[in-house]
Amino acid sequence: MLGLQHIIFMLVSFIFIFIVAFKFKNNNNRQINFFIKFFTVIMLLFDPIYWFWEIYNFGKINLATTLPLYYCSLCWICMPFIAFTKPNSKVNRTALSYICTLNILMGIFGLVFNVYLNRYPLFSFVPIRSLIYHVFMLLIPAVLWISGYYRPKKSDLKLFFIPVLLLAVPCIITNILYGWDYCYIGGGIGTPVAIFSKILPKPIFIICMYAFLYSAGVMLFFVPYFTYSKIKRNKEKLEKVY
Numbered sequence: 433m434l435g436l437q438h439i440i441f442m443l444v445s446f447i448f449i450f451i452v453a454f455k456f457k458n459n460n461n462r463q464i465n466f467f468i469k470f471f472t473v474i475m476l477l478f479d480p481i482y483w484f485w486e487i488y489n490f491g492k493i494n495l496a497t498t499l500p501l502y503y504c505s506l507c508w509i510c511m512p513f514i515a516f517t518k519p520n521s522k523v524n525r526t527a528l529s530y531i532c533t534l535n536i537l538m539g540i541f542g543l544v545f546n547v548y549l550n551r552y553p554l555f556s557f558v559p560i561r562s563l564i565y566h567v568f569m570l571l572i573p574a575v576l577w578i579s580g581y582y583r584p585k586k587s588d589l590k591l592f593f594i595p596v597l598l599l600a601v602p603c604i605i606t607n608i609l610y611g612w613d614y615c616y617i618g619g620g621i622g623t624p625v626a627i628f629s630k631i632l633p634k635p636i637f638i639i640c641m642y643a644f645l646y647s648a649g650v651m652l653f654f655v656p657y658f659t660y661s662k663i664k665r666n667k668e669k670l671e672k673v674y
Contacts, residue, residue, distance in 0.1 A: 434544070437554045442543060445567045453574035464581045465515075471572055472515040475508035478565045485557060501603050501614035503538040506530065506595045507569045522591065529592035532573040532582045533653040534645060539569030547622055584657045593646050600642070616641060 456464065479500055486493050500509065513527035543566040548559040576582040603614040613621055617638060619629035629637045 435549070435554070438546075438549060441554065441563060445543065445563075445570075449567065449571045449574050452571060453578045456575045456579045459579055461581065464575070464579050467575060468511070468572075469515045471568060472508075472511040475511050475565070475568060475572075478508065478561060479505070482558075482561060496610065496612045499606075499614065501599065501606065501612075503534075503596070503599070503615055504542050504566065504569065506538070506599060507535050507565075507572070510535070510595055511572075525585070525588060526591040526594050528576070528582055529584065529588035530595045532576050532584075533588075533592050533649045534596065535569055536573050537645075537648060537652070539566050539573075542566040543570070545624060550622070584654050586658075589650065589654060592649055596642070596645060604638075 456467065483493055483498065486498060510527035510531050513523050514531065517524040543563060546559060546562055548562050552558045554560065599615060603617045606612040606614060607617040611618060613619065616623065616625045616629070619637070620626045632640065
């Protein structure tokens with residue numbers, strides 16, 4: 433999976449993300465809002481393009497693998513709520529806090545462990561579409577963090593995981609009814625997740641997976657930010673005293 437072309441693609445992608453994100457560092461909210469709305473439209477196009485490709489090549493859509501019920505699907509699902517809802521409303525913060533936290537982990541996972549590369553050459557339609565989508569999944573939160581558009585609030589701790597929980601409902605239902613493996617509910621066959629699903633009873637595996645995702649979001653994004661903010665405030669207080 434991690435061939436030379438894939439590694440070079442990832443390195444170029446991270447450099448691209450870094451350069452573009454830092455160009456937005458001092459931009460105002462009007463420019464950031466345009467960026468958000470622009471990528472809301474762009475991200476919405478990726479799945480329909482694939483559906484047309486699948487229909488053209490196979491005459492139908494494979495419902496077991498093509499429905500927007502992946503963790504990565506949450507990116508394009510959440511983007512309109514950031515772009516078109518009232519800023520700082522609960523709906524807006526739910527979408528925004530997800531995009532700027534767990535969405536980053538999903539983007540990295542999908543970019544590194546892209547299952548399409550097991551079946552197709554990198555520079556063919558299916559994997560390149562997927563890889564570019566995951567690059568944009570990382571570019572969007574990078575711009576929102578670096579520009580200062582997103583700054584975590586303690587209330588986000590209750591909100592950022594809601595999209596994941598909502599998506600779990602249809603994933604669990606389709607797994608029970610049809611055995612489909614959306615969001616790794618069926619064990620994540622063919623992915624690194626399967627290492628754990630093979631040794632754990634299914635209900636325990638699902639509970640552990642969601643507990644891990646929530647904990648990862650908190651420990652990787654909220655704890656470091658709140659710690660940094662506290663240290664910064666204490667430092668500013670000391671500077672005022674002296």
